[in-house]
Structures are given as C-alpha cells and as structure tokens.
Amino acid sequence: MKSQLNITLENEQSLTAIVGLGSNLDSVYGNSREVLLLAIQALSKISLKPLVRSRFYESDPVDCPAGSPRFINAVAAVFLPIDFDAERFLSQLQKIESNLGRRRAGIVNEPRIIDLDLLCFGHKKISKSLLEIPHPLAKERRFVLLPLADVAPEMVLPGQDLSVTELLNRLPQTPMVREIPD
Numbered sequence: 001m002k003s004q005l006n007i008t009l010e011n012e013q014s015l016t017a018i019v020g021l022g023s024n025l026d027s028v029y030g031n032s033r034e035v036l037l038l039a040i041q042a043l044s045k046i047s048l049k050p051l052v053r054s055r056f057y058e059s060d061p062v063d064c065p066a067g068s069p070r071f072i073n074a075v076a077a078v079f080l081p082i083d084f085d086a087e088r089f090l091s092q093l094q095k096i097e098s099n100l101g102r103r104r105a106g107i108v109n110e111p112r113i114i115d116l117d118l119l120c121f122g123h124k125k126i127s128k129s130l131l132e133i134p135h136p137l138a139k140e141r142r143f144v145l146l147p148l149a150d151v152a153p154e155m156v157l158p159g160q161d162l163s164v165t166e167l168l169n170r171l172p173q174t175p176m177v178r179e180i181p182d
Contacts, residue, residue: 007052007077007152014048015122017078017089018151020135020144022115024061024071027101032072033180035100035114042096043078046089052077054147056182060175062141064109072180075119075147086121090131093118119144123158134158139167142177 009016021039023032030038033056044051053076061068080089093116100114120134134157138144145168148155153165160167 007155009120009155009158010082010122013082014079015082015084015124017080017084017121018119018148019043019076019078019093020115020117020119020138020147021074021076022071022117022143023113024069025111025113027113029100029113036072036074038100039096039114039116040074040076042099043076046078046080046092048079048081051079052151054150056180057143057147057177058180059143059177061109061111062143062175064111068109068111071143073143073147073177075144075151077151082122086118086124086126086133087128087131089121090118117144119148120157125158134160140171142168142171142173142175145171146177146179 007016021036023035026032027035029035040053054074057073059071059073061071097114097116102112102114117135118133119138124133126133139157139160145164148164149168154163156163
C-alpha cells in the first residue's frame with residue numbers, strides 16, 4: 001500500500017481512475033481477499049505506472065439483501081492515457097469482474113464475488129444511463145472513503161468542495177468499517 005497525498009486526477013500525459021473494489025463471496029479463485037488481489041493484479045496491467053492501492057477493510061453490508069455477508073473493500077488509483085475513454089475503461093472493469101466469476105442475477109446490491117466501481121475518472125463528470133462519474137454515492141460511504149483516504153486523503157473528488165478526509169470526518173461511525181491485515 002502506498003499513499004500519495006498529492007495524487008493528481010489529470011495532467012497533460014495521464015488521468016487517474018479511482019476504482020472501488022469489494023467482495024463478499026468466496027469463489028474458485030479463493031476468498032474475498034484473494035479475489036481482490038487478483039482484481040488489483042488485473043488493474044495493474046492496465047495502469048501506465050504502478051497503481052496505488054489502499055489497505056483492505058472489512059465492512060458491514062449497506063443496502064444489501066438480509067443475511068448478506070460482510071464485504072472486504074479496497075480502493076485503487078489506476079493511471080491511464082489522457083485520451084482514454086471512460087466507457088472503454090468501464091468495459092474493462094466489467095471484463096475483469098466476469099473473468100473472476102461475477103454473475104449478475106439482477107438483485108440490487110446482491111452478494112458478489114467481485115465488484116469494481118468506477119468512482120472517478122480524472123476530472124470528468126459523466127451522466128449516462130450505465131455510467132455516472134463521479135460515483136454518486138462515494139461521498140456518503142465510509143467503506144469507500146476510508147480506503148480512499150489511504151490513497152489520497154487530500155484529494156477533492158470532482159463536484160465536491162471538501163477533501164476525502166473532510167468528507168470522511170463528516171460521516172457517522174456506522175455501519176462498521178475496520179482495517180484488516182493484508
């Protein structure tokens with residue numbers, strides 16, 4: 001895990017995509033932590049330079065069906081060419097999910113082997129039926145902001161006035177999110 005207090009969302013050569021990772025089901029590839037590591041490995045192959053990732057966190061499920069297991073969450077900053085297309089990157093994220101065994105049953109917030117959420121894509125703001133950037137709920141979710149604070153605590157998400165740390169400090173302590181060993 002590496003923190004970059006001055007992570008840049010966009011410059012002349014590259015843009016930074018922030019990806020939220022989550023898993024609460026084991027698979028043929030291993031437990032949730034092992035699946036997240038495989039997803040991070042796949043993301044690192046896309047990144048122009050070494051990606052920056054958070055520690056792992058265990059969190060209570062939020063807005064999930066009753067009886068859903070706890071999640072393991074993380075965040076990764078992926079560095080892409082400045083002209084990279086957000087829809088293309090989303091497609092790559094969905095391919096990684098599929099390759100790791102994710103199957104969508106159509107149940108909102110269902111338990112899943114892997115979930116890769118595109119939280120932000122440089123400074124871009126996109127609002128389409130299948131893609132909204134920045135992720136509209138990122139600023140409200142402790143399980144997103146706590147790992148994001150590992151990676152870029154002073155970063156201001158597009159459309160926000162407060163840093164990641166300031167947003168995090170405004171959230172209640174529940175639902176539970178706690179760091180777990182790597």
